[in-house]
Amino acid sequence: MISLQKFFGKDDIFYDLLEASAEEARSSVQALARLLNEPGSSQNMNDLILTRRKDKQITARINEELCRTFVTELDREDIEALSTVLYKIPKTVEKIAERVLITGGRLQGVDFSRQISMMEDATNTVVTIVQQMRKKLHLEKVKDLNAKLQHIEGEADKLMLDLLKELYAGQRDPIQAILLKDLYELMEKVYDRCRDAGNVVSLIVLKYT
Numbered sequence: 141m142i143s144l145q146k147f148f149g150k151d152d153i154f155y156d157l158l159e160a161s162a163e164e165a166r167s168s169v170q171a172l173a174r175l176l177n178e179p180g181s182s183q184n185m186n187d188l189i190l191t192r193r194k195d196k197q198i199t200a201r202i203n204e205e206l207c208r209t210f211v212t213e214l215d216r217e218d219i220e221a222l223s224t225v226l227y228k229i230p231k232t233v234e235k236i237a238e239r240v241l242i243t244g245g246r247l248q249g250v251d252f253s254r255q256i257s258m259m260e261d262a263t264n265t266v267v268t269i270v271q272q273m274r275k276k277l278h279l280e281k282v283k284d285l286n287a288k289l290q291h292i293e294g295e296a297d298k299l300m301l302d303l304l305k306e307l308y309a310g311q312r313d314p315i316q317a318i319l320l321k322d323l324y325e326l327m328e329k330v331y332d333r334c335r336d337a338g339n340v341v342s343l344i345v346l347k348y349t
Contacts, residue, residue, distance in 0.1 A: 153209075158219070158226065159274070161195055161198045161223060161227065161270075162270040162271075165267075168263075176240065195226070199226075202223045218343075225333060229330060259331065259334075262289060266337050269338055286338040286339065307321055
């Protein structure tokens with residue numbers, strides 16, 4: 141006999157899992173910050189690998205629950221869309237860390253504090269905006285949070301242009317310039333993923349308002 145809970149949905153589990161995925165996105169940026177402060181530390185890379193593994197398990201669990209649950213409060217495609225975007229954040233952060241570790245010390249003296257600060261701000265905002273869905277979708281709050289993510293992404297674009305201008309000035313070692321351009325582009329993707337998460341939540345909220 142099919143239980144009523146299974147038929148009518150287990151809404152809390154999806155909120156739990158999506159919030160947990162957002163938390164892992166934030167944790168990945170925190171681990172990257174530690175790695176950049178201590179580039180020789182393998183422990184910090186292990187932290188990133190663990191975060192990515194956890195988020196992969198969370199994403200798999202979401203897919204499993206979608207298969208088991210007949211009715212959900214949120215549309216299934218919305219759950220899948222948000223889950224996919226959130227999963228891409230720690231995946232991209234791990235790629236940044238991998239690049240940092242294979243540079244062989246060529247990033248000595250490079251200051252990534254502005255990028256890290258913006259990534260931390262973005263992922264903190266992602267955690268908050270995802271949590272708003274459990275609070276029955278407060279439209280104005282979500283609009284404000286999404287606007288903040290759009291602003292961070294816009295500021296990140298401006299920073300990217302400034303950094304590229306510096307690289308193109310030719311004052312850095314050519315190999316270091318190539319490495320930095322690669323890292324800057326990957327970091328920009330993190331802001332983009334966070335912005336995408338905000339857009340997905342905003343669309344969900346508009347649908348249910």
